Amino acid sequence: MFKFLKNKIKDAVKNISKNVEEKEQEETTEIIKEEKPIKEEKTIIEKETKEKIEKIIEEKPKKSLASKIKEKITTKRISEKEFEELFWELELALLENNVAVEVIEKIKQELKVDLVDNPLEKNKIEDIIENSLKETIKDLFKEPDFNLIEKIKESEKPYVILLLGVNGSGKTTTVAKLTKLLQTNKLSVTLAAADTFRAAAIDQIQSWADKLDVKLIKHDYGADAAAVAFDAVKHAKAKKIDVVLIDTAGRMHSNINLRDELKKIVRIAKPDLKIFVGESITGNDCIEQATTFNEAVEIDGIILSKADIDEKGGTAISISHVTDKPILYLGTGQELKDIEKFNVSKLIENLGW
Ligand SMILES: Nc1nc2c(ncn2[C@@H]2O[C@H](COP(=O)(O)OP(=O)(O)OP(=O)(O)O)[C@@H](O)[C@H]2O)c(=O)[nH]1
Ligand SMILES: [Mg+2]
Known part of the structure; x- marks a missing residue:
């Protein structure tokens, strides 16, 4: 049993985590780009009064560029929209392998809770998705309460x-x-x-x-x-x-x-x-x-x-x-x-x- 499903799930999970990491690289580059104008802004305001500078510094985002990048490098957040795109391949694999639509929906909801908007440790994304999937599928079975x-x-x-x-x-x-x-x-x-x-x-x-x-x-x-x-x-x-x-x-x-x-x-x-x-x-x-x-x-x-x-x-x-x-x-x-x-x-x- 599961000869087909096993490989399909493995491929889908691998692809999801690969796609997540690719997206992550794009976003990190964007952060570096975003940070540039802040530096330019700082040079301008240095000419202003001390009081003003302090106020602006106070209002600046708490996270430095370094810590932002560090968080990006070690963790990854998936938005709901990204999740929908990423789940599609897994959804197809489950459908092709006779998993009922209402069960696919349940798997999707449970995975969503675990994956969407949570800081996911990079390099472990494949394991995280696999574990979440495993626990969800395990819970789908009702064990007989008698021998x-x-x-x-x-x-x-x-x-x-x-x-x-x-x-x-x-x-x-x-x-x-x-x-x-x-x-x-x-x-x-x-x-x-x-x-x-x-x-x-x-x-x-x-x-x-x-x-x-x-x-x-x-x-x-x-x-x-x-x-x-x-x-x-x-x-x-x-x-x-x-x-x-x-x-x-x-x-x-x-x-x-x-x-x-x-x-x-x-x-x-x-x-x-x-x-x-x-x-x-x-x-x-x-x-x-x-x-x-x-x-x-x-x-x-x-x-x-x-x-x-x-x-x-x-x-x-x-x-x-x-x-x-x-x-x-x-x-x-x-x-x-x-x-x-x-x-x-x-x-x-x-x-x-
Ligand atoms: N491979 C395999 N064949 C099975 C299994 N169980 C039953 N079969 C085969 O399925 C066919 C139908 O089995 P039956 O037990 O006659 O089915 P049934 O539900 O009693 O059929 P009806 O009385 O006509 O409704 C037979 O050829 C069985 O040998 C199984 O677990 N594996
Ligand atoms: Mg019979």
């Missing part, structure tokens, strides 16, 4: 997890990966084949259930998805199974009927956790889907699939901030083992920081 495995172990059985998202986002594969993860943590699992809609969906999850040696509760194609979920929870209760994972049909977030069906599954199965599974590579679409699903059924967290093929990373940077929900896991491939607990520090490291 899923611990939460399940503390909760009443069965702990019910519903996975939702648009077509092909990786829900069924994620159900299988989570099953493996839970089994590794000594938790028993029942699956619910609540995608009764797409041809071969039940066969697909059945083959995962066989591989993972877990019970799959299924009805026929076209059956009521909520009833499948309800039966799975009932089965898990009777068998004292720790977790029920409900695989739902892919649905466009804009389809009102399918959104209502999802609401019905939620009403009947009463999941403890609703997870939106979104494709990391789809950028702003993914963020819009998460926002719409969140409005419909209030999601609790996000799993971003296909992080292994996402070289931009802007979705990961933006989605928590826009939805105010944490990213719980990243899907990092097509195998059962390819699921990683989401870790902000690791992600920031990938950005080269």
Whole structure:
């Protein structure tokens, strides 16, 4: 992740600091030019009365030319207008890499507070911009305030997890990966084949259930998805199974009927956790889907699939901030083992920081 964004940010930051230093040289030359008339003025007023001279000296600017130049040499101030010009390249880099517009605006505002009209130590401008950017991006992520495995172990059985998202986002594969993860943590699992809609969906999850040696509760194609979920929870209760994972049909977030069906599954199965599974590579679409699903059924967290093929990373940077929900896991491939607990520090490291 971030293969492209990392280099783009580095280039933009380098260019910003280079431009700042170039501007600085121009301004220092201007100060020297400005100071000349003051000297000429001084020669004229030397002829005037002592009293007048003292008055003029008193009124002269406190800072000498030397101290002005020294301040210019060691520090640099960026005006708001300069900042707008300088930020443009970074803004483009973020846009090209799927960072949401409202998130870019937030990054811009935070950088502005740190950079505009503050004396910035020369030669450290690149570091200052990079640090400010790093802290801002870090703050964009919402860390989950719980550990899923611990939460399940503390909760009443069965702990019910519903996975939702648009077509092909990786829900069924994620159900299988989570099953493996839970089994590794000594938790028993029942699956619910609540995608009764797409041809071969039940066969697909059945083959995962066989591989993972877990019970799959299924009805026929076209059956009521909520009833499948309800039966799975009932089965898990009777068998004292720790977790029920409900695989739902892919649905466009804009389809009102399918959104209502999802609401019905939620009403009947009463999941403890609703997870939106979104494709990391789809950028702003993914963020819009998460926002719409969140409005419909209030999601609790996000799993971003296909992080292994996402070289931009802007979705990961933006989605928590826009939805105010944490990213719980990243899907990092097509195998059962390819699921990683989401870790902000690791992600920031990938950005080269
Ligand atoms: N590279 C990669 N591929 C993934 C990942 N997760 C899922 N896939 C692939 O994405 C495709 C779709 O995955 P599914 O799990 O069937 O997606 P779904 O959301 O259940 O799809 P529908 O049920 O049709 O809505 C499959 O080919 C998966 O192998 C991932 O993390 N990385
Ligand atoms: Mg599926």
